Amino acid sequence: MNSLPHPASAPSNQSLDEFWMPFTANRQYKARPRLLESAEGMYYTDAEGRQVLDGTSGLWCCNAGHGRKxxxxxxxxxxxxxxxxxxxxxxxxxxxxxxxxxxxxxxxxxxxxxxxxxxxxxxxxxxxxxxxxxxxxxxxxxxxxxxxxxxxxxxxxxxxxxxxxxxxxxxxxxxxxxxxxxxxxxxxxxxxxxxxxxxxxxxxxxxxxxxxxxxxxxxxxxxxxxxxxxxxxxxxxxxxxxxxxxxxxxxxxxxxxxxxxxxxxxxxxxxxxxxxxxxxxxxxxxxxxxxxxxxxxxxxxxxxxxxxxxxxxxxxxxxxxxxxxxxxxxxxxxxxxxxxxxxxxDGLLTRARELEVYWQEALHSLQGLPNVIDIRNAGLVGAVHLASRDGAPGTRGYDVFESCYWEGDVMVRCTGDIIAMSPPLITEKTHIDQLVEALGKVIKRTQ
Missing domain, CATH: 3.40.640.10 (Type I PLP-dependent aspartate aminotransferase-like (Major domain))
Structure with missing residues (x-):
């Protein structure tokens, strides 16, 4: 397991006990919560004031980015x-x-x-x-x-x-x-x-x-x-x-x-x-x-x-x-x-076509990194499939997901040992570079 640079905490007057969170390991999350407080464009701002690049369109839904007036x-x-x-x-x-x-x-x-x-x-x-x-x-x-x-x-x-x-x-x-x-x-x-x-x-x-x-x-x-x-x-x-x-x-x-x-x-x-x-x-x-x-x-x-x-x-x-x-x-x-x-x-319904090749090549640049057994992509969605640890499936994927957030300032999604990404359709090539570079660094140091 990787050690994170610091534990997160809820605001001092904020109780986390009452909210039974969906599709979440509640005890694991509440021991080190990731709290998002605002969002604009391609970025969330968390409770500690850090900007976090949204590599998942929230939950596959904020296709036009955040904070659209x-x-x-x-x-x-x-x-x-x-x-x-x-x-x-x-x-x-x-x-x-x-x-x-x-x-x-x-x-x-x-x-x-x-x-x-x-x-x-x-x-x-x-x-x-x-x-x-x-x-x-x-x-x-x-x-x-x-x-x-x-x-x-x-x-x-x-x-x-x-x-x-x-x-x-x-x-x-x-x-x-x-x-x-x-x-x-x-x-x-x-x-x-x-x-x-x-x-x-x-x-x-x-x-x-x-x-x-x-x-x-x-x-x-x-x-x-x-x-x-x-x-x-x-x-x-x-x-x-x-x-x-x-x-x-x-x-x-x-x-x-x-x-x-x-x-x-x-x-x-x-x-x-x-x-x-x-x-x-x-x-x-x-x-x-x-x-x-x-x-x-x-x-x-x-x-x-x-x-x-x-x-x-x-x-x-x-x-x-x-x-x-x-x-x-x-x-x-x-x-x-x-x-x-x-x-x-803004032409967003077809913009994934414009970015598809750049997105594809950026993702596939991660081929050959430790424990990467597959990379998949289409449109503006992609996945990096990691080998599972013996006797502990899902833990490597979770460690990469969590380290991306705390160490790489990017938000990805893990499903088991698969890292899935679907950035907003307003993304630019610089955002793709930031996302893939952060993910690659984390994968390299995750055992």
Missing amino acids: EISEAVARQINKMDFAPTFQMGHPLAFELAERLTDITPEGLDRVFFTNSGSESVDTALKIALAYHRARGQGTRTRFIGRELGYHGVGFGGISVGGMVNNRKAFGAQLPGVDHLPHTLDLERNAFTRGLPKHGAELADHLEKIVTLHGAENIAAVIVEPMSGSAGVILPPQGYLKRLREIASKHGILLIFDEVITGYGRMGEPFAAQRWDVTPDIMTTAKGLTNGAIPMGAVFVNRDIHDALMHGPDHVIEFFHGYTYSGHPVAAAAALATLDIYQR
Whole structure:
């Protein structure tokens, strides 16, 4: 274990005991807390006054960087004008305006929008839409879902059921019945240190045919995958893999759901990964970058045919018994509209393409450092995969993550022994240099 230059501390009058932190080793964190107090542009300022380069866009969400006045001002205007309006049997203009604006940048055909408050809610919404669609078409036997190993689809019971990260569900027991999982696409033996999409592994999509043979297509509602598995450590789709999934799903009448909570809103160099890799799903889940992380909000994009299949029966009857109190919240909608203005004005939805080669070469310059067994990248996202210590998996990754913060003044993300990075789309080459140089120095001295 590395020794840090100094322990951090909370403000003297600040108790850390009461907040049960999410996805955090609470006892470990509270023994040496990392407290962020303000943010602007590419940098956080912590409780000790240090500037820390944000190499993760907060949590994959602050794509336009921090402290965007346009967003905060839009939020302030809206909350002063109208703090809340229901969208159950009522409405407000911003939700409709936002839905229209969003469908200008979605893949063709995905032109119906259901608003949520998070990626987890977006996933559970998408799964329910899939079930309702098949039932509306007289195919109510289609109830099975197919996820993928190492997939992350949020923390609702639907999401953890189709997700493939076992720690997210093994403690909870109850899950959706009738869920299968495709094999993951991480293949270090054949694809280590690939620049961009790996060449080997498209055939793994054919496992979907085996599941269809096992259960019958008439019993399968949908297959859900992340175009790129972010939370598992930047696991990329092999060349041709997503197209093959699309072909098989279409052949058998199975809906294809892309979880673009991480890849959406410019991360891959197009508004959505579906456009970058030229594969259009039937349903697409998003959140995070929708409001630049400023206000919780998610959006599920649905093919019009799926939407229209539910628009039958008496006009006065609710077509889809699902929704959230805060669906299309006016303040969140104001934040999202301001965020879209920034993305489009500053060209951020495609900027990752401009930086991709520089980012790629900078990351791959770390090849050959001690314990680095793979480097992966696409768009403006990347990962450095470290060898695990014998009998202590995850500890090397955590030490690198913590030392980057305290010694390198950069914030990266660790998932096990994988260091993941996704800097804001406003990043400059100097920021990339700072991030990669700091990470390299830490890796060199981490045993």
